Amino acid sequence: MPPETRPPENGAVSGHDADMLLHRTARGDERAFELLYDVVAAPVHGLVRRVVRDPAMSEEVTQEVMIEVWRSAARYDPQRGGALAWIMTIAHRRAVDRVRREQAAGEREARAARQGAGADHDxxxxxxxxxxxxxxxxxxxxxxxxxxxxxxxxxxxxxxxxxxxxxxxxxxxxxxxxxxxxxxxxxxxxxxxxx
Incomplete structure (x- = not known):
């Protein structure tokens, strides 16, 4: 296996490696995305889990983040920061969005329940x-x-x-x-x- 397609031996990846894998992912290289996934999925999940807290929801959000990385890899600009930072920013935004969406849904349900409870049968x-x-x-x-x-x-x-x-x-x-x-x-x- 050529060195550029081999996964890191110790599971760690340098910023340069992540940049290179993301650049190749942007060109549609599925193998590069697989390697990038192996490298960043655990830190992404850890960040998402700290924000979302719910284990099942954290897994969903992690998958959404990785799908977004695959779809939007071409928008990555190395001039604005490293690949890992870019991916973690996506993860943080997705996690915060999910928490806000869940809170809003809970508030809507609570409001509906309060309104339903106040409407007496006359x-x-x-x-x-x-x-x-x-x-x-x-x-x-x-x-x-x-x-x-x-x-x-x-x-x-x-x-x-x-x-x-x-x-x-x-x-x-x-x-x-x-x-x-x-x-x-x-x-x-x-x-x-x-x-």
Whole structure:
């Protein structure tokens, strides 16, 4: 194995080695990324674990960091610092972002729970609302023609089919359908229901 592709013997890597591996990773060299992963995964995980604290979440964030290193290796600028520092900066940012996201989610859940606990069931209010809604429907039914109101009432309140309504009112089923359709359109308009 050529020396530039051989992993470090003692598991340590110099800043120069990490720079070279990251540079080769930026060109799509998968073997260089494997070596870089072997070198930086443990320190990245250690940093992430100190920030995130949760072991499973720390592993997830470490994987996200390494994926980001693979995807964004071409953006690494050696003029701004070493490869290891660049990777650890990514790791720190990812870990802090995860902690903030988890805290925000916890706060949202707590707020929702507090709001849900404060909303008491008010049967009196519900009955008043139901009565007002019935009055609106009754008023809108009154705005229909006699034939429309009769067919809609028989079908919706009486539970009859088109054929049964047609037999009860002595009209053809198609006429009943037309009256019901027109009546329902007028009811929707009166009640302010969008189509």
């Amino acid at each position: 049967p009196v209010s519900e009955r008043v609302e139901a009565r007002l809604e019935h009055e609106r429907v009754r008023r809108c039914l009154g705005a229909l023609t006699h034939l429309q109101r009769e067919t809609v009432t028989l079908a919706y309140y009486g539970g009859h089919s088109y054929r049964e309504v047609a037999a009860l009112v002595g009209a053809p089923p198609n006429t009943v359908r037309t009256r019901m359709r027109d009546g329902i359109i007028r009811l929707r308009d009166c009640l302010g229901v969008e189509r």
